[in-house]
Amino acid sequence: MSKRVSNAVRYKNPLPIHPLELPELIIHNPVSWVYWTYCYITGCNTLQHKIHVDIVNNGIVHIEVRNQDDMKYLWENGFFGTGQLSRSEPTWYNHMQSRFQSEENGTADKKISLEQVTKFRRQQRTEFKKQRELVEAKLLNLRKKGELSPEEETRILEQEREKLRKFKDDQLALHLLKENRNDNLEEQERLLIQEAEVINENGEIRQLESLELMPVETLFLSFALDVLDVTPSDFIIKHCMDNSFDYTDELHKLLIQYSAYHHYRSHGWCVRSGIKFGSDYILYKRGPPFQHADFCVMVLDSNCSKPYTWYSTMARVCGGANKTLLLCYVERINSKEQILQYIRQGHISKAFNSFTVGEVIYKRWVPGKNRD
Amino acid sequence: MPVTINLICGAQEDGQTILSPLIFNIDDIKKLRDVGICGILSGTLPSAAQQNIFLSVPLKLMIEEAIWLYLNGLAEFKVLRGDTAHLVKEILDRDAHNIHVVAKERLERSFELQREYKREQHRLKLERLGIISPETSNKNTSDQSQNDKLLEASLFIETPTTSNLLNNLHLNHENGINDNLLHILVSQYSNWDNFLLFQALKDKGYVLAPGGRFGGKFIAYPGDPLRYHSHMVVRDALHYKDQPLDLLELAANARLGTAVKKIWVIGAPIPTNDKLESNNIPSKKDVSFYSVEWAGFG
Numbered sequence: 001m002s003k004r005v006s007n008a009v010r011y012k013n014p015l016p017i018h019p020l021e022l023p024e025l026i027i028h029n030p031v032s033w034v035y036w037t038y039c040y041i042t043g044c045n046t047l048q049h050k051i052h053v054d055i056v057n058n059g060i061v062h063i064e065v066r067n068q069d070d071m072k073y074l075w076e077n078g079f080f081g082t083g084q085l086s087r088s089e090p091t092w093y094n095h096m097q098s099r100f101q102s103e104e105n106g107t108a109d110k111k112i113s114l115e116q117v118t119k120f121r122r123q124q125r126t127e128f129k130k131q132r133e134l135v136e137a138k139l140l141n142l143r144k145k146g147e148l149s150p151e152e153e154t155r156i157l158e159q160e161r162e163k164l165r166k167f168k169d170d171q172l173a174l175h176l177l178k179e180n181r182n183d184n185l186e187e188q189e190r191l192l193i194q195e196a197e198v199i200n201e202n203g204e205i206r207q208l209e210s211l212e213l214m215p216v217e218t219l220f221l222s223f224a225l226d227v228l229d230v231t232p233s234d235f236i237i238k239h240c241m242d243n244s245f246d247y248t249d250e251l252h253k254l255l256i257q258y259s260a261y262h263h264y265r266s267h268g269w270c271v272r273s274g275i276k277f278g279s280d281y282i283l284y285k286r287g288p289p290f291q292h293a294d295f296c297v298m299v300l301d302s303n304c305s306k307p308y309t310w311y312s313t314m315a316r317v318c319g320g321a322n323k324t325l326l327l328c329y330v331e332r333i334n335s336k337e338q339i340l341q342y343i344r345q346g347h348i349s350k351a352f353n354s355f356t357v358g359e360v361i362y363k364r365w366v367p368g369k370n371r372d
Numbered sequence: 373m374p375v376t377i378n379l380i381c382g383a384q385e386d387g388q389t390i391l392s393p394l395i396f397n398i399d400d401i402k403k404l405r406d407v408g409i410c411g412i413l414s415g416t417l418p419s420a421a422q423q424n425i426f427l428s429v430p431l432k433l434m435i436e437e438a439i440w441l442y443l444n445g446l447a448e449f450k451v452l453r454g455d456t457a458h459l460v461k462e463i464l465d466r467d468a469h470n471i472h473v474v475a476k477e478r479l480e481r482s483f484e485l486q487r488e489y490k491r492e493q494h495r496l497k498l499e500r501l502g503i504i505s506p507e508t509s510n511k512n513t514s515d516q517s518q519n520d521k522l523l524e525a526s527l528f529i530e531t532p533t534t535s536n537l538l539n540n541l542h543l544n545h546e547n548g549i550n551d552n553l554l555h556i557l558v559s560q561y562s563n564w565d566n567f568l569l570f571q572a573l574k575d576k577g578y579v580l581a582p583g584g585r586f587g588g589k590f591i592a593y594p595g596d597p598l599r600y601h602s603h604m605v606v607r608d609a610l611h612y613k614d615q616p617l618d619l620l621e622l623a624a625n626a627r628l629g630t631a632v633k634k635i636w637v638i639g640a641p642i643p644t645n646d647k648l649e650s651n652n653i654p655s656k657k658d659v660s661f662y663s664v665e666w667a668g669f670g
Contacts, residue, residue, distance in 0.1 A: 275619070275620070275623055276623065276627075277623070277624070277627065278620045278621065278622075278623040278624025278625070278627060279620065279624070280620070308584070309584055309587055309588070310587075312584065312585070312587060313586075313587030313624055313625060313628055314624060316586075316587065316628050317624045317627050317628050317631075320627075320628070320631050
């Protein structure tokens with residue numbers, strides 16, 4: 001990407017299937033009617049080629065998209081999958097490239113990846129904390145000696161606070177100056193070794209990253225949208241049931257998880273894994289680059305009842321991240337045998353229709369904070 | 373002198389008994405604080421029922437605290453009130469004969485005391501009336517049998533207003549009721565592994581409190597809670613060799629713990645190959661702990 005493309009343009013489409021683009025229909029020009037009709041009939045919004053997924057099943061199912069363009073396509077059209085070496089968007093290749101370029105040119109590249117920003121911020125925080133610890137230890141020492149009058153203590157405390165504040169400001173100023181050239185020698189060496197594996201004989205960077213899809217994403221992309229080169233029933237039977245026709249707990253879990261996933265996707269939410277917050281999903285209004293997620297979703301059986309600590313823990317974790325905890329209860333309305341039969345016959349939509357979804361918001365209510 | 377832990381019993385529909393260990397004596401509470409048992413004050417004033425920060429006696433103990441105190445000989449149990457029929461029944465099943473003997477002995481003794489007293493009174497009365505002289509008074513009189521019948525008829529049987537069985541039984545019965553209460557405490561409230569965690573942390577000098585606020589079983593303070601912030605949130609005992617740990621739970625708790633500057637701790641007794649041991653309640657076992665922290669935060 002030479003020029004920065006605005007997010008609104010880059011993420012124009014919320015799903016990997018786009019609406020048909022029909023030519024303009026001019027009422028008083030019959031030729032345009034014919035052309036419009038032709039386009040309408042022949043127009044097709046299925047993909048040119050189905051996206052290939054590699055499924056590795058060694059006890060744990062890994063679903064990977066390895067084609068560079070497909071990875072980008074799935075990310076840009078609905079934020080599907082996670083880059084295995086990146087935070088979420090598969091940007092590892094780009095980082096490597098920009099880093100190599102900046103090293104070659106010897107000039108500080110203005111473009112820093114999000115991961116680098118985070119890393120730098122964390123380093124700063126650790127340094128700041130170390131300084132703060134020193135100050136606290138010093139105060140404690142003085143207090144232990146007992147030769148500290150209250151006035152003197154406040155004076156020293158104020159002095160040290162001022163120092164810390166200055167330290168923080170300096171940090172920020174330095175950050176603006178030196179950007180990311182703060183690595184020491186040891187770090188450099190370690191990186192060199194890593195980089196040796198990354199570069200091929202021609203001196204080009206090897207793409208080591210692939211896009212990993214969650215099982216529910218795979219199901220959605222094959223069942224609801226039909227853009228992957230696997231069929232949903234194949235996927236379920238081969239990889240989630242190991243070819244045995246039992247209604248196992250794992251199968252049940254997949255079915256209710258998918259029901260919830262499909263439910264939110266079809267209501268326009270961008271659904272991504274909520275593992276960071278200890279929940280099943282997090283819901284974005286549009287997607288990760290636009291704003292923070294608003295909701296954490298826990299998918300539960302309709303008759304599920306957990307100990308109170310569980311609810312309070314979840315609510316606290318979500319509350320701490322400024323999200324709302326959504327308990328999504330999925331109820332099975334057909335018998336297990338019936339559902340198994342649907343899957344065996346390939347009536348996947350009937351199998352998923354055997355579930356209904358209802359949700360409850362769980363919120364910690366604080367009388368002092370909820371007056372407005 | 374052991375402190376007294378009062379147990380309030382409440383029967384549930386499914387036949388289980390709930391026991392709440394409470395302490396009312398302020399001196400006892402002070403004593404317990406010195407050994408690192410803090411409990412939670414739970415009494416409110418009737419005139420200010422809404423206030424919930426400055427609470428008063430009774431001090432409510434965690435079950436583990438009650439068990440620990442009892443096993444270390446620092447406390448004894450006393451059933452305060454509540455539906456005790458369930459408790460009594462178990463004791464009766466086991467100790468009916470002994471209880472009968474004790475009750476009978478006690479009654480006989482009371483009769484004997486009454487008889488002695490009445491004979492003495494009778495003798496004094498006769499002396500006062502001049503019917504018998506003080507010298508002969510100690511000798512048996514001829515109508516002894518007649519008098520005895522009257523005497524027996526006049527003896528009282530006391531109907532107690534409180535249960536001797538529950539209040540005093542343990543004195544005669546080698547702490548039978550205390551052990552029984554301990555048994556109920558262990559089996560219905562907590563599991564023994566949690567107690568072993570409690571004990572192990574207590575031995576290391578930590579003060580423990582209920583950890584519901586932070587999503588754990590206990591929170592552990594390095595000393596008195598008034599002096600320190602807690603350092604750890606301890607999860608229910610988990611046999612990590614064969615019990616699974618939910619990944620979402622791991623993520624959520626590590627996140628919560630780190631956000632409140634605590635370490636999330638998983639612990640369990642080290643499994644032994646000794647199968648026989650599991651039948652008895654093991655008193656002391658080695659416990660191992662693991663801690664989980666969220667590495668990149670902030």
